[in-house]
Amino acid sequence: MLSDTFMTDVVIIGGGIVGLATALQVKQQRPGLKVILIEKEPDVARHQTGHNSGVIHSGLYYKPGSLKATNCIRGYKMLIDFCDAENIPYDLCGKIVVATKQEELPQLETLYQRGLLNGLGGLKKLSLAEMREIEPHVTGVAGMFVPQTGIIDYKQVSDKYAQKFQSLGGEIHLNERVEQITPGTSLSIVVTNKDRYETKLVVNCAGLYSDKMAQLTQPGGVDVRIVPFRGEYFKIKPQKEYLVKNLIYPVPDPNFPFLGVHFTRMVHGGVEAGPNAVLAFQREGYKKSDINLKELFETLAWPGFQKVAAKYWETGLGEMYRSFSKSAFTKALQALIPEVQESDLEPGGAGVRAQACDRTGGLLDDFAILETDKAINVVNAPSPAATSSLSIGKTVSEKVMIRF
Numbered sequence: 040m041l042s043d044t045f046m047t048d049v050v051i052i053g054g055g056i057v058g059l060a061t062a063l064q065v066k067q068q069r070p071g072l073k074v075i076l077i078e079k080e081p082d083v084a085r086h087q088t089g090h091n092s093g094v095i096h097s098g099l100y101y102k103p104g105s106l107k108a109t110n111c112i113r114g115y116k117m118l119i120d121f122c123d124a125e126n127i128p129y130d131l132c133g134k135i136v137v138a139t140k141q142e143e144l145p146q147l148e149t150l151y152q153r154g155l156l157n158g159l160g161g162l163k164k165l166s167l168a169e170m171r172e173i174e175p176h177v178t179g180v181a182g183m184f185v186p187q188t189g190i191i192d193y194k195q196v197s198d199k200y201a202q203k204f205q206s207l208g209g210e211i212h213l214n215e216r217v218e219q220i221t222p223g224t225s226l227s228i229v230v231t232n233k234d235r236y237e238t239k240l241v242v243n244c245a246g247l248y249s250d251k252m253a254q255l256t257q258p259g260g261v262d263v264r265i266v267p268f269r270g271e272y273f274k275i276k277p278q279k280e281y282l283v284k285n286l287i288y289p290v291p292d293p294n295f296p297f298l299g300v301h302f303t304r305m306v307h308g309g310v311e312a313g314p315n316a317v318l319a320f321q322r323e324g325y326k327k328s329d330i331n332l333k334e335l336f337e338t339l340a341w342p343g344f345q346k347v348a349a350k351y352w353e354t355g356l357g358e359m360y361r362s363f364s365k366s367a368f369t370k371a372l373q374a375l376i377p378e379v380q381e382s383d384l385e386p387g388g389a390g391v392r393a394q395a396c397d398r399t400g401g402l403l404d405d406f407a408i409l410e411t412d413k414a415i416n417v418v419n420a421p422s423p424a425a426t427s428s429l430s431i432g433k434t435v436s437e438k439v440m441i442r443f
């Protein structure tokens with residue numbers, strides 16, 4: 040039985056970093072609006088935001104002019120300013136990107152040129168000897184230093200967004216799952232497992248369930264589905280942490296939307312290696328054994344996914360093999376640091392990425408926001424959305440302002 044009915048201007052679905060940043064930006068831009076954020080978990084940042092690599096991305100990888108490029112670069116600055124103002128620790132330690140084979144050199148050059156076009160100053164091409172001055176244990180053909188990259192704890196950032204949003208009068212309703220949305224002419228009705236909301240606008244930032252929420256706001260349907268890709272990490276044992284000073288990335292496969300397994304020094308200490316990218320059999324399934332047959336069937340039945348599977352089966356099988364074989368995972372890491380041994384790695388956590396896939400088999404490369412009369416749906420906000428969160432929040436908030 041529903042206990043309460045709330046009247047509000049804006050309902051935001053999802054207390055991940057994107058929903059929280061949006062909530063904060065809306066309240067900062069228009070303090071008079073009543074804004075309620077609904078989150079199904081007992082705390083914020085329990086899914087993608089709390090299971091990521093904790094990297095502040097520079098904007099290197101993204102096509103100039105794309106939403107990823109513009110929001111990452113603007114969001115980077117906004118994030119740093121926010122953390123400075125709120126005393127949130129971060130470390131702009133820089134990273135190296137390493138070409139481990141001759142064939143990767145053209146793609147390394149493409150990244151360098153993209154970085155320049157995206158306005159990154161201080162990029163430096165590196166020989167192996169120069170790479171070793173930065174990371175003494177690395178190997179490779181050539182590389183690049185990216186000084187802007189940093190490390191941070193995005194859960195800590197999210198908690199602060201939440202606190203500031205609430206201090207401006209925003210409400211966060213935890214432990215409430217949105218189950219139904221009925222768009223109306225002046226008000227939409229949002230029903231959760233507990234309460235009922237009458238709202239002028241719905242903003243969907245539901246991450247791994249953003250397609251489901253978008254379907255509810257748009258009964259005709261939206262033509263994208265979230266395909267969940269789990270990313271598993273190993274931790275380097277403390278006695279071998281000396282092998283990695285900061286961040287070491289491979290040159291990514293340009294046809295695949297993920298960056299490849301990398302080494303990351305964490306802001307609170309320790310070094311992680313990963314994440315790989317395997318199809319998750321459950322949207323919020325963090326263990327290999329987690330399986331939700333309904334969700335898995337929906338993914339497999341989506342025509343776009345079938346095309347993705349046909350296109351990337353080889354890469355996918357390799358990722359799957361590395362997921363089950365620690366020695367294969369270690370081998371991938373040894374391409375960057377030959378001294379790393381299987382015995383140096385202990386299981387770390389895992390995260391699941393929400394990657395939107397269209398009907399024709401395109402994995403959406405860019406951030407995507409779909410609008411209807413009564414709803415704004417953030418349907419694709421994968422990496423670097425944590426870095427870009429304040430900028431995405433600002434973009435969405437500007438769309439909200441147009442409607443009030």
Ligand SMILES: Cc1cc2nc3c(=O)[nH]c(=O)nc-3n(C[C@H](O)[C@H](O)[C@H](O)COP(=O)(O)OP(=O)(O)OC[C@H]3O[C@@H](n4cnc5c(N)ncnc54)[C@H](O)[C@@H]3O)c2cc1C
Pocket residue numbers: 052053054055056057058059077078079080083084085086087088089090091092093094095096215216217218244245246247248270314389390391392393420421422423424425426427
């Ligand atoms: C393995 C991994 C590594 C990554 N590394 C980085 C990185 O280093 N740097 C970077 O910038 N980005 C990184 N990312 C990407 C980044 O973490 C995500 O882009 C970002 O966290 C997305 O935030 P979000 O708020 O959209 O989603 P989420 O954090 O997933 O939040 C969505 C929220 O919606 C809630 N929700 C869903 N359905 C409902 C419902 N029906 N009712 C109520 N609530 C609901 C969920 O419980 C959840 O809390 C990484 C992601 C992963 C998975």
